[in-house]
Amino acid sequence: MKRVIKIVLWSVLSLLVLLGAAASLFIYKVKNGFPVSYETEAPQIDFPAGKRAILLFSKTTGFRHGASIDASKPVIKALAEKNGWFVYETEEGGAFNPAQLAKFSTVIFNNSTGEVINDEQKRALEQYVENGGSLLGIHGAGDDSHHWDWYEQNLLGAKFSHHPIDPQFQVADVQLDPQRNSLFSKLPSRWSHSDEWYVFFENPRQKGFNIIYTINGDAINPSGNILFVTSKNFGMGKDHPVAWYKQTGKGKTFYTSMGHNETAWQNQNFVKLLETALQWTNNQ
Template sequence: MKKVAKVFLYSLLGLILLLVASAGLFIYKVKNGFPVSYETEPPAIDFPANKPAVLLFSKTTGYRHGESIDASKPVFRQMAERNGWFVYETEEGGAFNPEQLKQFRAVVFNNSTGRVLNDEQQQALSQYVEAGGALLGIHGSGDDSHHWPWYENNLLGARFSHHPLNPQLQPTTVHLDTTTTDSTLTRQLPPAWTHTDEWYVFFTQPEGVRVLSHIDGDKIVANGNVLLINDKNFGMGKYHPVAWYRTVGQGKTFYTSMGHHAPVWQDPHFVRLLENALHWAID
């Protein structure tokens, strides 16, 4: 009987250690990603004449929002068809070279997480933006797994802390910011609408940006504590930005923390927000 109890206790201890190790590995992957390789071969791209080109980049080496990425692609194709754009979809970094980047009017980091570009590709993207290009980021593209100061400063203007966990997805009201006067960004959007998402919490308000939309941070549960993490029970306050934009050199950046799961791509207001952002970037 004692032998059975000892085997049971050792098995239980082993299971606990395995769970702790797995949780630690998952947290490390979310924060740092596991870059396996960087694709450096420029792809063969047939750019149609007289169509503004958009690079839709969905590579991940950190947490993968697979359902959202898959749901987004047909929506971007429909946008392209409506507006006469050419969308090139890829998860390989080879297109991030100066010669091909300059043929795109906008680059979209579509829930890209982790370190997805090598040093030369990062430099090519930053130079592309500063010379007049546009970079747009969606949801996971704003987490803390990228480890790229230029990107954090010029796309986000803030450092990601956490997202709520209980509940993870919450409905709340998204408000257009009253200071936004750019009619391209606000076109066909109501002053407010209800949206369900995983609401990212940043350590500070984004700096050097103009806010397009916000939520009331006092109306969500922002607690992100889990396992041994017990310092994430805070939010961004009542004024909680969820979409913002800015100029960078001669170029532009736009970011929205919305876009966690597949159903967001059925929200016509969320889709219109991104379509407006692309018009703003391209035009």
């Protein structure tokens, strides 16, 4: 009998160790991504004459929002056809060189997580934006796996903390903030949406970003506490931005924390937000 008890106890202990190791590996991947090689060869791209070009970049080395990425591609291509844009879709970083970046009007980090481009490519993207290009980020592009000061300061304006755990997805009313830009002022004033609501340590409004949409952060459960994590039980308060933009040098940046899964791309209000952001970055 004692032997059976020992076997059971060792089995339970081994299972707990394995679960702990798996959880630690998952947290490490979310925060840092896994080491990868960086693509440096410039691709062959046939840019059609007379069309604004969009670089749709969906590479991930951290958590992969696969369903959202897959759902986004046909939607963004449809928006491009509607507006007369050209979309070059890739998950390789070779296009992040000064010569080819200069041919794009907008770069989209489409739920890109982890360190997806090398230091030289990061500098090329920074200069591209500051010289008049545009960078647009969706959901996972705002987590804390990028480890890139310029990116955090100029695209996000805030450092990611966590997202709610229980429940992970919550319905909230998305409310249009008073707008100075006439293009964004035409967006729907209020709509309901379910998403994984990111919590940031700072409010980008306080960093000079123009807020497009907010939710009432007091109306959701923002706690991200799980297992041994006990410090993630806070939210952003009533003024909880979920989409914002600003001028960066001569260029433009836009970010929305919405878009965790494929249902976002089925919401016409979310799609309209992205279309309007692309019209703004494409100078329409």
